Amino acid sequence: MSSELPIEDVLGRGGILSRRLDGFRERPQQVEMAEAVLDALREEAHLVVEAPTGVGKSLAYLAPVLIGAVATGRKVVISTHTIALQAQLLEKDIPLLASCLPIEFTVTKALGRNNYLGLRRLGLAMERAPDLVADDPAVVALRRVHEWSEDAFEGRRQELDPPVRPEIWDQVQSETDNCLGHRCEQFKRCYYQAARRRLQTADVIVTNHALYCTDLMLRQQDMGILPEHPVLIIDEAHHLERVAQDHLGLSLSRRGMRHFLRRLLGGRGAQGLLKRLDGDAVDGAQTLARKVGEAGDRFFGDVDRWCASRPGSNGRYREPGLWDDVLSADLAALADRLEILADAQERDEVRVEVEAFARRSLAMCSMVRSLLAVDDPDLVYFVERDPVRRHVELAARPLDIAPILERDLFDKLGCVVSTSATLAAGRGENDLGYFARRHGCSGARQLVLGSPFDYQRLVEVHVPRHIPFPDEDGYDEAAADVVLRYIDKAGGGAFVLFTSYRALEASWRRLAGPINERGLMALRQGDTMDRATMLTRFREDGNGVLFGTESFWHGVDVPGSALRLVVITRLPFPVPTLPLNEARAERLRRGGEDPFPKFFLPEAVIRFRQGCGRLVRTEEDEGVILCLDRRVVERPYGKRFRATLADASWDTGVEDAAEDSSA
Ligand code: SF4
Incomplete structure (x- = not known):
């Protein structure tokens, strides 16, 4: 295959895809993006592209990637955030191009190691099974895994149907720190x-941001999972920062510590490694592990009480030694004892298991010390606590991932293309600069594509002016009244989007009853139903009303008439008291900058665009965006929000929703 195949010949009118797909329509934005990606590949440049819904961005990067990288022998990794997009790439878009482009290539998916069955560990778990009661559910489950393992397809956990409980999978999953590699009989x-091996030989690897960030960290220790790849495509790039912060920081939770101890001592379906061992050192190790358990309960109990005594606090802590370190010495002692125990094991496969626990105990020991020392100025330290789920976690996250990504990613790879439907913090020149700065690729080329949809015809934006501002008395009542009138007019088919769960609850208490009385289905995020099921029911019903927060502002796709009204209850400014947001604002102030235009406003604009973007997913979709926050019209910064929907038809003076709504 020559790299001369022009993009127009693939994606343009009369091109290869037009001959292949019924109803193909040439999309100039798609061709423009593909040309830009091809140029970046040829010239080894980084590129940031905002490609709105309807552009067909996955084909717009896949086609040039195959033409300009794979065909010339360069390995490509594509990282996404959602499983749905991975499935679309692997099951639809890539096979389509493979079937019609004259390029031979192989593709595989990279999953986290724990998704794969570890045959050696399954053998160990089965050795213990006869000692248990034959109809013990754990034994029954292990036998099922064993039977499946005889002819599993790729040995992935997801192939097991029905799935086994996490405690069972824990015992048989493949793990990094106890793999015997070439010495393993099952190698x-x-x-x-x-x-x-598939990763090594594949031309294209599809993975997710979480695995990519883990790999980024492991690569620093020469333990990377992914092979060398000069080209990276980051799709759904708006999720990268959050995922990177989670994976590049530190954390230790009460639940994690208990889980570690259960795997050592047994309980709740876990076999317990120490129960399977013989020798003098076993009793001592068990005693020490129990001691760690008691110390852990004391330690996390102290942290928990510290939080409980500060109602309204965001959990952030800045001083070292706030809690007595009653834990790390016991963890170190346990690690030492496990090392001795490991040395006493005759069988390689048992020794490696015990050594892995020794290393984990030592890693937790140093985690406790680091989290208590509070000595890294680039990290933000805080406690996460959920009293209902009895969750307590100490965490430290990098405040700024840009230097890390610049050093470990953008400076090392030849071409990185970051793309998403919404990345720009406004409408104007260099609006992708905010994203580029925060992700360490300020020198990247930037491209903002227009929407292929006729927003003027498809979207009306209504802003009622007679209701109070969101922080004023009477707002909740007045807003609920307007929402109900718009729901009546639209006959349902609505997303009502909130910026906090508390606000959602308050509105739900007012509106769920009246909505049900009208014979419409009301759904609320946070109920027992998971997000995917809730969305399926919403789509199928056609007239539902869904109350959502955070995760419903983006990444939710409801094409067609089931969604015809999107309610933005208030402008989605980041919560200023959350530890990372607070730290960002402080850092900007210290540098003499105002955090409002530099952080809070661009973040809110991006989130606002994402929320509004739920309404029109295809060129047949149409409807109303109801913005219940008058600041979008009456505050000077409101124009930044309005500019992002400048193509829609705005009514910024709705006084009486019942009269004026055309929803
Ligand atoms: S090679 Fe490693 S991961 Fe594979 S079965 Fe052996 S120990 Fe487990």
């Missing part, structure tokens, strides 16, 4: 090693 049959 040739090993599912994980087979997956690694």
Whole structure:
């Protein structure tokens, strides 16, 4: 295959895809994006592209990637945030191009190691099974895994149907720190090693942001999972910062510590490694592990009480030694004892298991010390606590991932293309600059594509002016009244989007009853139903009303008439008291900058665009965006929000929703 195949010949009118797909329509924005990606590949440049819904961005990067990188022998990794997009790439878009482009290539998916069955560990778990009661559910489950392992397809956890409980999978999953590698008797049959070989030989690897960030960290220790790849495509790039912060920081939770101890001592379906061992050192190790458990309960109990005694606090802590370190010495002692125990094991496969626990105990020991020392100025330290779920966690997250990504990613790779439907913090020149600065790629080329949809015809934006501002008395009542009138007019088919769960609850209490009385289905995020099921029911019903926060502002796709009204209850400014937001504002102030235009406003504009973007997913969709926050019209910064929907038809003076709504 020559790299001369022009993009127009693939994606343009009369091109290869037009001959292949019924109803193909040439999309100039798609061709423009593909040309830009091809140029970046040829010239080894980084590129940031905002490609609105309807552009067909996945084909717009896949086609040039195949023409300009794979065909010339360059390995490509594509990272996404959602499983849905991965499935679309692997099951639809890539096979389509493979079937019609004259390029031979192989593609595989990179999953986290723990998704694969570890045959050696399954063998160990089965050795213990006869000691248990034959109809013990754990034994029944292990036998099922064993039967499946005889002819599993790729040995992935997801292939097990029905799935096994996490405690069972824990005992048989492949793990990094206890793999025997070439010394393992199962090496040739090993599912994980087979997956690694596929990664080495594949031309295109599809993975997710979480695995990519883990790999980024492991690469610093020469333990990377992914092979060398000069080209990276980051789709759904708006999620990267959050995922990177989660993976590049530190954390230790009460639940994590208990889980570690259960795997050592047994309980709740876990076999307990120490129960399977013999020798003098076993009793001592068990005693120490129990001691760690008691110390952990004391330690997290102290942290929990510290939080409980500060109602309204955001959990952030800045001083070292706030809690007595009653834990790290016991963890270190346990690690030492496990090392001795490991040395006493005759069998390689048992020794490696015990050594892994020794290393984990030591890693937790140093985690406790780091989290108490509070000595890294680039990290923000805080406690996360959920009293209902009895969750307590100490965490430290990098305040700024830009230097890390610049050093470990953008400076190392030849071409990184970051793309998403919404990345720009406004409408104007260099609006992708905000994203580029925060992700360490300020020198990247930037491209903002227009929407292929006729917003003027499809979207009306209504702003009622007679209701109070969101922080004023009477807002909740007046807003609920307007929402109900618009729901009546639209006959349902609405997303009502909130910026906090508390606000959602308050509105739900007012509106769920009246909505049900009208014979409409009301759904609320946070109920027992998971997000995917809730969306399926919403789509199928056609006239539902869904109350959502955070995760419903983006990444939710309801094409067609089931969604015809999107309610933005208030402008989605970041919560200033959240630890990372607070720290960002402080850093900007210290540098003499105003955090409002530099952080809060651009973040809110991006989130506002994402929320509004739920309404029109295809060129047949149409409806109303109801913005219940008058600041969008009456505050000077409101024009930044309005500019992002400048193509829609605005009514900024709705006084009486019942009369004026055309929803
Ligand atoms: S090679 Fe490693 S991961 Fe594979 S079965 Fe052996 S120990 Fe487990």
